[in-house]
Amino acid sequence: MRFIEIKNCYKVYKNGVAAIADLTLNINKGEFVFVIGASGSGKSTLIKMLYREEKPTKGTVEIGGINVGKLRNRTVYKLRRKLGIVFQDFKLLPKLTVYENVAFALECLGMKSKEIRPKVIKALDHVGLKEKLRSFPNELSGGEQQRVCIARAIVNKPKLLICDEPTGNLDPKTSMEIMDVLETINKELGTTIIMATHDKEIVNRMKKRVIVLDSGILSEDHEKGSYKAHESI
Amino acid sequence: MKAFRIFIRSIRDSVKSIFRNFSLSIASILCTTITLILVAIAIVITINVNHITDDLEQELTIVVYADADTSDERLDEIEKEIKNISTVSEVVSKTKEEWRLEMQSYSDTLNTTLDYLEENPLLDSYIVTVENVDDLRPTALEIREIKNVESANYGEGMVEEIITIFDVIKTITIVMVVALIVVTAFLISNTIKLTIFSRRNEIEIMRLVGSSNTSVRLPFVFEGFLLGILGSIIPIIILIYGYLIMYEKISNSSSLSIIELVRPMPFVLLASLALLLIGCVVGMFGSARAVRKYLKI
DSSP, rough: OOEOOOOEEEEEETTTTTEEEEEEEEETTTOEEEEEOOSSSSSHHHHHTTTSSOOEEEEEEETTTEEEEGGGGHHHHHHTTEEEEEETOOOOTTTTTHHHHHHHHHHHOOOOOHHHHHHHHHHHHHOOOOGGOOOOOOGGGGGHHHHHHHHHHHHTOSSSSESSSEEEEEEEHHHHHHHHHHHHHHHOOOOOEEEEEOOOHHHHHHHHHEEETTTEEEEETTTTTOOOGGGHH | HHHHHOOOOHHHHHHHHHHHHHHHHHHHHHHHHHHHHHHHHHHHHHHHHHHHHHHHTTTTTTTEETTEEEEEEHHHHHHHHHHHOOOOOOEEEEEHHHHHHHHHHOHHHHHHHHHHOOOOOOOOOEEEEESSGGGGHHHHHHHHHHHTTTEOOOOOTTHHHHHHHHHHEEEEEEHHHHHHHHHHHHHHHHHHOOOOHHHHHHHHHHHTOOHHHHHHHHHHHHHHHHHHHHHHHHHHHHHHHHHHHHHHHHOOOOOTTTTTOOOOOHHHHHHHHHHHHHHHHHHHHHHHHHHHTOOOO
């Protein structure tokens, strides 16, 4: 069942840089997809178009039947509430505790505090941070901060989890731990995951679908592919 | 109900945020305090200068003299005719006898001289007050046209000069207050802009996790409102106590009691309310404007 449909999509920035060119791509519900490519290959632009930080210049990007490019700036939040986003730099609010950071995503929806608490505890349990509810982000290690970020992304049970180089700032061991967390979420919750990465080890180990971008063009698309096939990147 | 919960959470978050960004909050509060003290001083000066000049203008009158041989009936008619002029607010008649008694009380020489004369050489008169000081000249000209009026004087030349000077003083003080309020608005909203600039990541994250623009803006607007209120507390205390002390000192002073200041009540309350309003309105709009910059609308 198709969940994401990208058709003949182009993205040209105001300064004339063509980041994505004629991209056509389908992703099914429950898939785990890696997006790889050299720096400047358009990975980040593709990810940003998925959460509508950027609009396609031409073509369509549809997520669960919603034409993302057609959304107005002021209604983008409706899409974001259905997505979970994980960033390389975590993007946690430094003045809020772990619990508050995760609860924040639900408070935005106007959910009752009574409903929020069990959901936040459950999400933190998923990422193995139930014991650090009251810690502030600067009291956590990089891996732990990323796990808080994942908990925040999944707390509202999104159908799609978008990860923009989530292991970019982490050591190999911690990166693997994060990947285990993501794989569990993918398997247990059936969440579709799209992850942009540079990390060879991870791609090799996970044996998931791999999409390779080269200068904004979809150059390869492998089921259960690996980085070995793309060592030029 | 959802909207209400978001509203209540925004208030809670704004209070939390003031404490969590303590140094920035103190900077905003101090900026508001200092500028509002200046505004308070400007308000006190403007209102009192206006009050004093208005008082002085009220003292300006037209003195009308009737012809020497005017009958008593005609004198009554003249008074009525003057009263009928639309710009006149009050007419007080002063007979030549009253003038004589008054002048005799000034000095012994005048007393003897006036006693020596068989007939009172003075003229019956009227002291005319006009509603608006600008009406002095046209009213005097109109009175001069009345039959049996010998003269109607209001101190030509000097009065016009005084009025012009008063008008200039009033304009300057009002411009000063308005300019200060504009500067205050600019300073406060700029300080808030800086505090929000340092928290732009927070706004970005709020948007990324699905906050609507309104729910991003609300806590910042409340925060601006609260900072405005906190910033206006000290200026209000200074205004109330400062003015009460100044009023008492000037009223009790032998040399300064000639200056009649505006009564403290309800003036200080209204001025305090104005300071409070300036503080919170500027705080709110300053925040809303600064956040808008980081929202893609």
